[in-house]
Amino acid sequence: MKSLTTTLLTLHIVSLSLFAQYYEHTGKVSGLTFSVTPLGSIHLKKETPSINYFATSIEYAKMLKPGIFPTVGYSYQHAYNAQTSTARTLPNIIPFQDAHEINASVEFRKKIITKSQRIKSAGMCLFQRFGILLAPEYAYLFSAQIPNHSKGEFALKTGIYYYHGSNKVNVSSNILYSIYYRKGLTPIITTETSFGTQNYYRDEIGIRVTILFRKMYRFGW
Numbered sequence: 001m002k003s004l005t006t007t008l009l010t011l012h013i014v015s016l017s018l019f020a021q022y023y024e025h026t027g028k029v030s031g032l033t034f035s036v037t038p039l040g041s042i043h044l045k046k047e048t049p050s051i052n053y054f055a056t057s058i059e060y061a062k063m064l065k066p067g068i069f070p071t072v073g074y075s076y077q078h079a080y081n082a083q084t085s086t087a088r089t090l091p092n093i094i095p096f097q098d099a100h101e102i103n104a105s106v107e108f109r110k111k112i113i114t115k116s117q118r119i120k121s122a123g124m125c126l127f128q129r130f131g132i133l134l135a136p137e138y139a140y141l142f143s144a145q146i147p148n149h150s151k152g153e154f155a156l157k158t159g160i161y162y163y164h165g166s167n168k169v170n171v172s173s174n175i176l177y178s179i180y181y182r183k184g185l186t187p188i189i190t191t192e193t194s195f196g197t198q199n200y201y202r203d204e205i206g207i208r209v210t211i212l213f214r215k216m217y218r219f220g221w
Contacts, residue, residue, distance in 0.1 A: 029063040030213050031176070033073070037206040040077070042189065045201050053079045055204070057101075067109045071135070075101040097145055105137035109161065129163040133178060141188050153188040153202065157181070165212075176210040 035057045043050035059073030077099045111131040135157040141148060159180030187199035 028214070031061040031063075031069065031210045032213070033057075033059040033061065033071075033208050033210040035059070035206050035208040037077075037204045039205040040202065041204075042200050042202050045199060051079050053077045055206075057103075059103075061107065061210075067111075069107040069109070071105045071107055073103050073105075075103065075139075077101065077141075099141050099143035099145070101139050101141045103137055103139035105135045105157070107133055107135040107157075109133045127165060129161075131161050131163070133157070133159050133161055133180065137182070139188065147191055148189050149192065150187050150190040150199075152186075153184050154186045155182055155184045155202070157183075163212075174212045174214070176208075176212055178208045178210070180204075180206055180208065182206065 037053075037055035037057070040053045040055055041050040042053065055075050055077040057073055057075035059071050061069040061071040063069055079097055109131055110133075111129045113130040115128045137155045137157055138152055139155060140152040141150070157180050159178050161176055161178035163174065163176040165174030182202075182204040184202035186201075188202045189200040191198050191200075
């Protein structure tokens with residue numbers, strides 16, 4: 001009887017061990033980002049006229065190493081207001097209404113604060129992270145409405161993020177929230193007009209939600 005009890009107990013421990021090792025994270029992480037830009041403007045570098053626009057975008061990223069994410073994406077932009085203070089109104093110079101954009105960047109993330117909470121009953125640890133992000137980016141804007149001679153825009157994006165997740169092995173995705181400011185360093189739009197060559201720069205404030213997928217290996221029985 002004692003031998004039978006010992007055998008059953010051993011089988012139970014082995015089965016629990018096999019279940020715990022059934023999934024394992026490979027260390028590979030990718031992400032799908034959805035963002036909204038409620039505050040965006042296109043303007044001449046040293047003049048006050050500007051076009052305000054709303055933008056939405058989707059991006060795909062794959063972790064190169066912890067904290068480094070090469071990214072490619074697509075964005076749609078819609079102008080909703082033109083602010084002018086001179087006779088050279090922007091709508092007469094660039095008939096901007098709807099535009100599309102493709103972009104690529106390398107995003108660097110640095111965690112600043114990490115908080116964790118262990119849940120013994122579930123055998124897992126929940127954690128929260130706060131950090132900063134920085135991303136040099138290249139973007140090309142194209143639209144049939146704009147005679148754009150720009151070779152593309154180089155910009156810098158910076159912001160803060162909040163991330164929460166768990167170390168549970170069968171959880172394969174977590175959510176990251178971020179707020180960012182994006183500054184165009186080179187013109188996004190270049191046009192030839194009666195005033196000569198006009199270069200337009202861009203500024204944005206946006207909100208993002210990123211779903212992070214942690215690739216997992218599933219063991220066979």
